[in-house]
Each structure stands twice: as C-alpha cells, then as structure tokens.
Amino acid sequence: MDGLTDLPRSGRPRTFTAEQVAEVKALACELPSVSGLPLTRWSYPELAREVTAPGVAEQISAFDGAADPGRRRDQTRAASLLDLSRDPYFAPKAARALDLYARMREDEPLGADDYVLSADEKPGVQARRRVCRPPPPASRRPMRVESEYRRGGTLAYFAAYDVHRAHVIGRCEPTCQCTRRG
Structure with missing residues (x-):
C-alpha cells in the first residue's frame, strides 16, 4: 500500500x-x-x-x-x-x-469497505420524446431538431457519487401517478 x-x-x-x-x-x-x-x-x-x-x-x-x-x-x-x-x-x-x-x-x-457517498435527487423531471426523428446533418447544414414532442410523464432522478472510488450511481424512476378523487 x-x-x-x-x-x-x-x-x-x-x-x-x-x-x-x-x-x-x-x-x-x-x-x-x-x-x-x-x-x-x-x-x-x-x-x-x-x-x-x-x-x-x-x-x-x-x-x-x-x-x-x-x-x-x-x-x-x-x-x-x-x-x-x-x-x-x-x-x-x-x-x-x-x-x-x-x-x-x-x-x-475509514476502513477499506467504508463508503462515502454524495447523493441527490431531482424529482419531477419532465420526460419528453421528439415526435419526428431529426434528419442527419449534411454538408454545410447543421443538425436540425424538431420542436414538437410528446410528454412521457414525470421521472425522479436519483444519483450518488462514490467519493473515493470516483463512481457515479444513477437511475430514473417514474413518479407516483396518483388519481385524484372527489
């Protein structure tokens, strides 16, 4: 060591x-x-x-x-x-x-098996998908992106950074789609 x-x-x-x-x-x-x-x-x-x-x-x-x-x-x-x-x-x-x-x-x-994580969450991230696939860029023409999209609900992004091993752990989860009663 x-x-x-x-x-x-x-x-x-x-x-x-x-x-x-x-x-x-x-x-x-x-x-x-x-x-x-x-x-x-x-x-x-x-x-x-x-x-x-x-x-x-x-x-x-x-x-x-x-x-x-x-x-x-x-x-x-x-x-x-x-x-x-x-x-x-x-x-x-x-x-x-x-x-x-x-x-x-x-x-x-700290021991060899001890971890230090820095964690955060981003709830309510809007998941969107483009309606049309963008055409590839051509000679002297930059890539064009269509502005129309479909909503895919909201997601919650969870991330953690293992400080001493320089490793990012992240995942997306759907948020609760509770129905409204009344």
Whole structure:
C-alpha cells in the first residue's frame, strides 16, 4: 500500500487548511451586501480584506485561489451541498464533511469497505420524446431538431457519487401517478 501514498509535490506548500478554504468560498458565495458592504459583487481586494477582518486567515493574497470570486458557480454548488452559510455552526458542519472526504470519521480512519457517498435527487423531471426523428446533418447544414414532442410523464432522478472510488450511481424512476378523487 506504500505505492498509493502521494509523492512530494513541487511548488509552494499549502498555507490554508481545508476549513479555511471552505470558509473563504462560503463568503465568496454571499453577496457583499450581507456583510454590510455597498458592493454588487466581490473584487479580490475586498474579499481579501473581509476574510482577514473576522480572523478566518491572518493574511491572504488578493490573487489566492481560495479567494476567487470568479468561480462563483462552483462555490455556490459547494455551498449548497455543505450548507456553507455564515451560520455559527459552519465549522463543525464543514469539519465533518471534510473529514469524510479525507477518509476519517471521529478521528478514526475509514476502513477499506467504508463508503462515502454524495447523493441527490431531482424529482419531477419532465420526460419528453421528439415526435419526428431529426434528419442527419449534411454538408454545410447543421443538425436540425424538431420542436414538437410528446410528454412521457414525470421521472425522479436519483444519483450518488462514490467519493473515493470516483463512481457515479444513477437511475430514473417514474413518479407516483396518483388519481385524484372527489
């Protein structure tokens, strides 16, 4: 198992803990007005100043990847998964999730048969089928898609991601078609 350990990496060693990076990303996901700043969006210098003020980090470069307000979509997705709002219980919530990603639980390493799954469901997905099959693209003509479709009911999509084995598990199921009485 020694061959699975990380080799020394080139470059500067990390200066921020995973918790600090998560807190900076959570702040970058919020609008600056939540912090009482008269801004419509974060700039690097403003975000760096805001991070150092409450003591998340002693110092941070305005160009550090942890404080990248340009990656708002990814940070918003991570924030919604971990509920990374500025609530007082943020650190314990994030620590539990980050420990699982690091293959630890309650200061004990996870076993070989332990799994960490990140799961979600999307209920009410509209299943639609095209009425006509699209003609194949031709020379100098892109593929054309007919806009007419038939409804196929609604589906619920269930997905799980096995974090340590990089495996996606997904399936679609029909939703309940309850009849209305009365």
